Amino acid sequence: MATTSLKDSGIHIVVYDERDKFLPLIRKAIVEPMISFNHLASCMTYIDEITRANEATVIITTSTDDRVLKTFQSSNLIEAVYISSTTNKPIDKSLTKVIGVYSRVNDMLPSLFETLDSIEFELNGNSILFHNNDDGSDNLDFYFYQLWFTHNLTQKLTKADLTEQANLFYHPNKQMKAVIHEFNASYDKSDALRWIDKYNHPFPYYMLISNALRTHDQHVLGLVRFFISDMTRHFKLLSSLHITTQAYYGTKLPISIVDRLEHQTAREIIAFQCFLPATKSRANALAAAVKPTRRRKMVSVLFKIDAGNAYGVHMSDITLLDMATPFHVINVSRCAGFNNGQQIVTIVQLVALDQVYKGQLYEGFIQKQKKAGRTIEDFLLETVPLLKANESAGKSRGSQKSSYMQNISENEARADEYISRGEWNQAIEAMSQIEDPSVRVLNKAGCILREYLNNLPAALDCHERALRQATNQEQADTLVYLGTVYNDMRQFDEGMKCYSQALHIYENQNPQDPAAIARCLVGLGNSHWACKQLDEALDCAQRALALREKEVKPRNDFDIAGCLGNMGNILHDKGDMKQALACAKRAVDLLNQCGKGDPRLAAALNNLGAMYQVCGDYPKARENFQRALDALPIENHPYRISTLNNIARLNAIEKNQQS
Known part of the structure; x- marks a missing residue:
């Protein structure tokens, strides 16, 4: 069963029916492979075995028993529960994963399909890979698709090979056999994009390829390589189409990923391990971002994408972007006021890498591998055992835990959930219960106290405590936070001291981080300006502007505009x-x-x-x-x-x- 789970959409539908009568009814309406259980222990064991970290399970059950429903509620692997029953028994409101109770299957299906769509969007969003690992070393997985697609040595398989293997994968699912037969009889490479419509043509893209992309399953990808090639022949550089290249993608992301995005905006490059279905409609993407989720520690995220340098294709409201398109992270900010002010949405601005820069990035990686005595063939062959190792550790490629999540306490995780909802007082309360808080926790608390609660003395205390235990990069960053608090308290001389110390640390680092130096210069310049030391203030602003215009990569026009505004005022x-x-x-x-x-x-x-x-x-x-x-x-x-x-x-x- 665990092997078969690779050959699907990544969304598992499990039926728990103690009477063992319900499965035939639901199977007529849903193409996805399903399995039915009438013993709860066997059902939960199966879910634990097949559901990996970047996948989800949906339960359809005839049971309204509190014990059964609480078991489903407590599983982090189960996304949603649908109950088919004519009973009028009220369901405990604390069972938030229960979507509803339906007396007829046809009444259940529209909601079920909507849930499946939402989960698919989340799985694609959660397939993010960062260019570098947490320790700064190359993230080999990031380079997988570029190297697999351009250097893959496996024999070229055909539609007939795929059809033969797919019939073995999905035996004895009669509905899947029917759509496989349709594909075999009707597929034409000139019309490949027609076959990514999940409702009219669930095979091969939705039922086979999408999850293989997220998991780098080379067995499946080898079978469908011809289909991927046929798809990408329709793709063009979007800026050449003379149509708007602004696109949006709304989803939920784990707090750990959002935290890393927020702390890596100056240098980070990311890629989604999928063909990303972005939309031209900001409203539609935002609606997807704020849809409720039953997963814990998730944040509403709206990606605002400048796709001009990407390859893709416009399809009605959707802009389908090429698999693993690399993006610079330009800016990350949290915005309130959506959905009558009740939703906090993290806005992540992305810009697709220039094609020349993209080529240099991958060529640089290849040359680095050659110097280490490794060939691309070695790299691709090592991918399969790497995947198995990740599975045995309960990880997926798109959602490996960062060191942040490995070291996070329950109270900090709870605080991050409050932060994601803009509940600042509750977040501070949760962090105050952490014994021996880390530098990260203290600085996080200090920023909330300053920015959202206007409690400058408490913010100052947090950052001072952080400074006492900070080392290296943490020390410089903490000094910048302290300088900002001192400036807000109008203690500009103290602010100047903090910024000057931080600047000395940043400028003596090897390699230097021009974005950090520029940020420090802006704060130092503001201190000088407030003290009417205008020549010194102007010098800081000019140096910051030069760095942001010439050295900070990728270029951030918001930061440049901020420097210009400061210079204008001085x-x-x-x-x-x-x-x-x-x-x-x-x-x-x-x-x-x-x-x-x-x-x-x-x-x-x-x-x-x-x-x-x-x-x-x-x-x-x-x-x-x-x-x-x-x-x-x-x-x-x-x-x-x-x-x-x-x-x-x-x-x-x-x-x-x-x-």
Whole structure:
């Protein structure tokens, strides 16, 4: 059974029916292979054996027995429970995995199909691989698809080979045999994309290929290589199609992955181990992101993807991106206010790697392997035993635990769940119960206390405690947090000391991290600016801008615009209004390109309007104030209130001039 589980969608449907009568009814409606049990112990043993970390099981049962349902509820491998019963017995509301009780199979199916779609989106989202391991070494799995597709030495198999093997895989499932026969009789490589429609053509893509992609199953991938080749012949560089290349993908991700994304935005490259079905509709992707999940420690995530450098194909509302497309992580932020303010969604901005840079990345890896005496063939042959080792350890390629999750306590995990929902006080309470909190926990608590609870003394205490036990990189990062708190407390001399110490550490690291140095320079410059040390402040801002424009990879236009805004304000205070306006205009131009819909565009427009007002150009001041309001329709947002106050001052000035 465990071997067969590789040859499916990664979603297991298990029927628990003590009367052993229900399976024939549900089998008529669902193509997925199913197995039925009438003994609970055997059912749970089977689920434990077949369900790997990046897979999920859905239970369909006729039982309303509390003991049975609580057993399903307690399993981390079970995503959802559907009950088929005519009983009116109320179900315990604490059993959150129970979707509903249905008296007719046909009433159950629409909800079941929706759940299966949601799980598939989560599995694809959870197939993320990072370019590097936690220790900074190469993550070999990241390179798998590029090398498998370009260097694979296995013999080229055909549609007939796939059909023969598939009939063995799915014997004796009559429905699967029917769709396999249809594929064998009707498939044409010129129309390969038609066969990824899971409802009309569940074989081969949905029922065989999707999970093999996520698990790097070379046996299955060898069988379907011809199909993947036929698919990708339809793909083009999306920027060449002269259609919008902005796409979105909404899903749930484990807190561990989101935590790593948040801490790796300056340098990290990621790839999804699938053909990613992104959508052109932000609203649709957001709806998918905020759908409820019954898995623990999951966060709503919306990927905002610039796919111009990627290969893919537009299919109605969907943009299907090539398998394992590598992306730079540009920015990670948490936004509140979705779903009547009850949902916190983490926004992850991705940009597909430039094709030249992508080629250099893979060629560099190949050369590194050659220097180590390893061939690509060695690499591919080693992949299979690596997969088996991961399975025996209860891991999948797309969801291996980072060192963060290996060292996390239950209280910190609970705190992270509160953070994902924006419940800041509860998060602090959970972290306060951790004995001997780590540097990571203390800094995390300090940031929440400063940013969301405005408790600066408590934030200062957390970061000071962290500094006492911090070493190396942690020490520099903690000093930056401390500098930020001191600046917020208007103790700018202390802030300056912290930033200066952090800068000394960052600049003496080998290799240097230009993003960290730039971030430190921005904080140091703000301290100098607040102390009216304008020459020193300008020097810091210029150095930070140079790093962000020339050395920080990938380029982050939001950070560059922030530097320009700082420079504009410093130059304004120095009396150089011409250069101040030039910086403010450049910041607005950049944000117009990358930040439409982002509050920072409204802030930059408001800043530009204020500068025009100081210069006496009231029409341009009013024009930019109005653009700021148009860019941020959210009532009571601080940036909008600031703009309205500026307009009120402008109205008063013009009224006085007229009188």
